[in-house]
Amino acid sequence: MTPPPFTVIGTPFSTFTRTYKGITFSQVRVVPYPDTAYEHQPFGFLPTLVIHELNGQKVDLILRESQAIASDQSPTLTIxxxxxxxxxxxxxxxxxxxxxxxxxxxxxxxxxxxxxxxxxxxxxxxxxxxxxxxxxxxxxxxxxxxxxxxxxxxxxxxxxxxxxxxxxxxxxxxxxxxxxxxxxxxxxxxxxxxxxxxxxxxxxxxxxxxxxxxxxxxxxxx
Missing domain, CATH: 1.20.1050.10 (Glutathione S-transferase Yfyf (Class Pi); Chain A, domain 2)
Structure with a gap:
């Protein structure tokens, strides 16, 4: 089975790690500011999105990526x-x-x-x-x-x-x-x-x- 193309580095209890669009991802469950967080984001911010197909590029602007993945489902105002x-x-x-x-x-x-x-x-x-x-x-x-x-x-x-x-x-x-x-x-x-x-x-x-x-x-x- 092919693993999800995205990984979210985030806390296991956080309501911040929710999905509106139903995009599949795996999650590395960590508490704030462990070594794992700094491996994927220079300031240890959580949650951080890892995009595997981009040679491990780390992106914490999860919103922008989700816009690109499923733009037709984005709750964005048009005016x-x-x-x-x-x-x-x-x-x-x-x-x-x-x-x-x-x-x-x-x-x-x-x-x-x-x-x-x-x-x-x-x-x-x-x-x-x-x-x-x-x-x-x-x-x-x-x-x-x-x-x-x-x-x-x-x-x-x-x-x-x-x-x-x-x-x-x-x-x-x-x-x-x-x-x-x-x-x-x-x-x-x-x-x-x-x-x-x-x-x-x-x-x-x-x-x-x-x-x-x-x-x-x-x-x-x-």
């Missing part, structure tokens, strides 16, 4: 101005949303290991929660008042924002989600692509391969 707004929104989520959420996620490890009381956890991650709340407040002003992020049509903006917020919803800090964002997530939950990729994600209780310890504002593998 030029709105399309530019969509890509700007995707940039906001990637540059500010994911990093903000990562600073909150150590609550999962600390809760599992019972190393800190809930009050201590809340106090430790309070600055990160404030940063994430500010991000959500700003991002919501760029969203349509109804439907998907940009109205009636599903777009990449929705597919990039959803994994971030579904992870947030899985922890107590999800209480900072506004009623509108909660309603939008309920709508996204009904998508076939979401249903098919829900298993083994943080949103359903999956956890990384190694345990993590919360130390101040840092996360350390043990």
């Amino acid at each position: 030029a101005v709105v399309a530019e707004q969509m890509w700007e929104f995707v940039s906001f989520v990637g540059a500010y949303g994911f990093p903000a959420l990562e600073k909150v996620k150590p609550r999962v490890a600390a809760t599992n290991q019972a190393t800190l009381s809930d009050a201590e956890i809340c106090r430790t991650i309070a600055p990160a929660v404030a940063q994430l709340r500010a991000f959500l407040d700003k991002i919501e002003t760029h969203m349509s008042p109804e439907g998907y992020v940009f109205g009636e049509k599903l777009s990449w903006a929705d597919l990039f924002l959803y994994p971030l917020l579904v992870d947030l919803r899985a922890i107590p800090e999800g209480e900072i989600l506004s009623p509108w964002l909660v309603g939008w997530m309920d709508k996204m939950d009904q998508l076939d692509a979401v249903e098919k990729t829900r298993a083994d994600t943080l949103s359903v209780g999956a956890r990384p391969l190694s345990s993590l310890v919360l130390l101040g504002n840092t996360v350390t593998s043990v």
Whole structure:
């Protein structure tokens, strides 16, 4: 049997490793910043896409490659101005949303290991929660008042924002989600692509391969 032409280097519990188009790939399951990640991306970013037919070329812009593979299925907006707004929104989520959420996620490890009381956890991650709340407040002003992020049509903006917020919803800090964002997530939950990729994600209780310890504002593998 011919192996898939693509490999995704990514965390086993991550809701970020989802597929909307159903493109076949194999996955190397690693936690953040191991040697394996640096072998495929100079800064150890996850997830990273390995395209085998291009002599092992490593590409972390997974979205662009998926556009080329199955362009007819791409949830891209066609009106030029709105399309530019969509890509700007995707940039906001990637540059500010994911990093903000990562600073909150150590609550999962600390809760599992019972190393800190809930009050201590809340106090430790309070600055990160404030940063994430500010991000959500700003991002919501760029969203349509109804439907998907940009109205009636599903777009990449929705597919990039959803994994971030579904992870947030899985922890107590999800209480900072506004009623509108909660309603939008309920709508996204009904998508076939979401249903098919829900298993083994943080949103359903999956956890990384190694345990993590919360130390101040840092996360350390043990």
